[in-house]
Amino acid sequence: MPMTATTVLTARALLLDMDGTLVNSDAVVERCWRRWADRHGLDGDEVMKVVHGRQGHASMAVLLPDRPMEQNHADNARMLAEETADMDGVIEVSGAAAFLASLAGLPHALVTSADVALSTARMAAAGLPLPELRITAESVGASKPDPEGFLKAAAELGVAPADCVVFEDSGAGIAAGRAAGMRVVGVGSRAGLHGPDALVQDLTEVRVESTPEGAIRLHLG
Template identity: 35%
Template sequence: MLPLPAGEFQAYLFDCDGTIVDSMPQHYAAWQQTLDEWGYALSEELFYAWAGRPNADIIAELNQRHGLTMPLAEVVARREALFHELLPTATGIPGVLAHIDDAHGRIPFAVVSGSTRPAVTASLDALGILDRFDVLVCAGDYTRAKPDPEPFLRAAELLGVPPQDCLVFEDADLGIAAAEAAGMAVVRVPQPRRG
């Protein structure tokens, strides 16, 4: 199991992709295939730097940076469809799943993700753990994405737990920055593989 910081926590907040589910390779492959259809090659470095950002934000940023005209809704839908095709090959992150198994039923859990609700529920359902989470905060449930603290603060509010009593499990720098800005303790989840 991953070591936890000292303290008595009243809630665990988890990022999903790369934290609970080792789905980053599937996300990257879906992005590569989708953007290739629009003549853009997404580097692995940029993909990981933007981990945790909502899909629509990424597409809008690529359009702006590179003078592209990708239609947001169409590209998001295509990327989501490709991700769902690849999802069965994803696995859980053992060190995080051990904490979920250990603490389930004792303290409430939330997922705080930059992914869409259908992608998050499909990922958790694929691992058979969707029913363990009291709250899901996904893209569209907040105005400002990570690294803004709003997504984590929203989850704490929905769980009825003060931010300082929440422990966040997160793999991405943007998410860690968001959790720290929310005044929450953080466990950095090492990425199982990159490349």
């Protein structure tokens, strides 16, 4: 539900998820994961409740708990290739291009469960510029909901976790931001189910200004 009043948050850095937050890739995620569910005799709706926000092998570990992790990693590599080859219907989340443009010169990073190839392809397909700092699947040892990616981004930007604001759409991502000790802005209706600190329907509801002290002030709503 839309926010009725504007919420103002102040931060020193913004950490941005990609899928569902900057890029609407739901169509391709659904296509690839429902095919995967069919191959494994799993219920597609149940699979879709798990996969958003996590790296593929981490989703597989939840869905097929008895399968060896090396099989999940091999399967995940195939899934990433499949997803990277399918950009049909990949578009920006409303307001993403303007939002990223407003962050020029301000500390921010992309923190995604996608790998370099997939994140580069999806951002390009959506017509979005890649932030200078990118934490991808290759950068971390643990997938969201583990906070490693967000903590690594904060460290590389030289900003304390408490001074970062995370933008996320998924339960796994919101949990990761929380575990990192950061405030979380939820983007879209899916995010609202997971208790973010603030919620916007899309990025047209976000206005960014920099303060004279070099902080970032967010107006949400």
